[in-house]
Amino acid sequence: xxxxxxxxxxxxxxxxxxxxxxxxxxxxxxxxxxxxxxxxxxxxxxxxxxxxxxxxxxxxxxxxxxxxxxxxxxxxxxxxxxxxxxxxxxxxxx
Numbered sequence: 183x184x185x186x187x188x189x190x191x192x193x194x195x196x197x198x199x200x201x202x203x204x205x206x207x208x209x210x211x212x213x214x215x216x217x218x219x220x221x222x223x224x225x226x227x228x229x230x231x232x233x234x235x236x237x238x239x240x241x242x243x244x245x246x247x248x249x250x251x252x253x254x255x256x257x258x259x260x261x262x263x264x265x266x267x268x269x270x271x272x273x274x275x276x
Contacts, residue, residue: 188271
C-alpha cells in the first residue's frame, strides 16, 4: 500500500479553500447563532449541499483554524491508526 502524504493533501485543500473564499456568498442569518467564543464543539447540521461548510467558513472567517475535507478521495479508507499522522500534518500546516 502506498504511503499517504497527509501534509501535501492538507496543503492542497488549504489552497482550494483560499480560492473558494474569493467568491461572494449570501450572508446567512444563522451565522450569529454559532458561538466562536466557547471551547465547546459547535455542530452545524442540514441536508446535503445546503451551505453548512459555507456557514462554517463565514463564522470562522476572522479566526485561525485548521481544515480537513474528509470527502477527499485520497483520505478514503482512513483508519483510526492514521488519525495521529493526519493530526500532526494538520498542526504542521496550520
